[in-house]
Amino acid sequence: MGERQMDGRADGELLAERFEEHRGHLRAVAYRMLGSLSEADDAVQEAWLRLSRSDTSDVRNLGGWLTTVTGRVCLDMLRSRRTRREEPMEAYETFVPDPVVGSLDRVDPEQEVLQADSVGLALLVVMETLEPAERLAFVLHDMFAVPFDDIAPVVGRSTAATRQLASRARRRVQGSTPAPDPDPTRQREAVDAFLAASRGGDFEALVSVLDPDVVLRADAGALAVGPGASKALRGRHQVAESAFMFRQFAQYARPVLVNGAVGLLTVVDGKALSVMGLTVVDGKITGMYILADEERLARLDLAGLVG
Template sequence: MEELFEIHRPRLRAVAYRMLGSLTEADDAVQETWIRVARADAGEVTNPAGWLTTITARVCLDALRRRAARPEEPFGMRIPDPVLTAPDGIDPEHEVLLADAVGLALLVVLDTLTPAERLAFVLHDTLGVPFDDIGRLVGRSPNAAAQLASRARRRIRDAAVTPDVDLARQWKVANAFLAAARAGDFSALVEVLAPDAVLRADIGSPAELHGAEAIAPQVLSYARMAPFARRVLVNGAVGFVPMPGGQPFAVIALTVRGDRVTTIDIIADPDRLAGLAVPVES
């Protein structure tokens, strides 16, 4: 069982990351899964992958319910942990973790769902788990579980957080965004932002801004850092990490749809940036 668990560990960590939005909590959930597996009688298990996934999902559901019962009040938005890779593509180490386009903006929206909605969406829409099994996990009927996933799907669709598939097109827009910031060009910045764009940050006030003309001045306040920006992929989508003095100042994740930036997610909390490994462009 230990050997089997290690084979499935990367996939279980990916499931936990989608559920929790935290790499540390995902690792803790996988460890708790192993503790439960080690205590269980697996003699009659015919589908180890499904069995392990169900245990991990139950661990994550419990964690989400505890989080919902004790909501944090941070000075800013809760932005999930980023996964940074080189700008020319996702390396094999992160392929499982970032499968199914689990962008940072998507994880932010998942944080707005109820624990049951999040579990139903992650298990069904990304893993194909039947609603019968999901219903048993959340204590609902299969039809009620399907409705949970449907509500989550609608929230995600309305938020328009899925970036363009074409990475080259994403970089074209992202480079225009960076050029406008470097030049301090308000008009050019507004032009590259979607009219209904959203900016979120994990520190500072306001934590969330809506609309290109409201966002542009905030972006320009980072203009002094633009010359130090290093291109990276943030959860598989384009982004930048300003590195003045060789240390990360912020992680700036962009969602590009069409020829505009629709969302900007900024992680600037020094505690979260400390020790962050920033890949070098090849």
């Protein structure tokens, strides 16, 4: 290579360095495909293994090659997940994807790529309803600008058919997820109003900050016990009643960044009890996505946020 022949170890080191340049991007692709940070890491690792076993001497765009390989790995994982999933429908209705949590004041370098052009929890929930091939076509093309000609071989369809997959996914997504307010100040105002009403036990104030058709998903995991541990609710009065029941925890909630928007992290005695992603539209909360699964919370990177 160059003026001298590199030994096998040096070749391997160079390949590893080139892969690391793309790791953040690949993790962002896998997270949007899978909605799970741990599975996203598994997919990226598998992409590295496939790279290390492949002859890429003719690959001119390594980033593009790795993106489609990661997409193929994720597609296989989604299909495997579908075939083995045995949970009742109620379990899906309360499912909340892994949130990406960060400080409102600073973004951890490792999370920076995930937070850039963040996909909200509401969108990830809708994407769970897509067929695996639809999700792949939508994520790779609409979110990462991969040409349909490159996606088609991964899903085993023609370019035209692949374009249709993305189109169907796009219609479902656009019809199910209202565009959130991009202004962090307005988001913070709504979240602060929700917290103040909860802490003050003001039911009417709680109702006033919620959209009439607000949706709440609370995912406490498969091992959750007790009534209402995992739930799916719609409507401002039902959601306000639920929030009112748990108002004693509001004093432990603190605003954080959840998937690029203002959300809440509840910490008691140095332990995270829940992460809440919020969707704010026109000053009202339209979606609340609460992850309270102890095992999944323990796997999140909350360093510096739970102290």
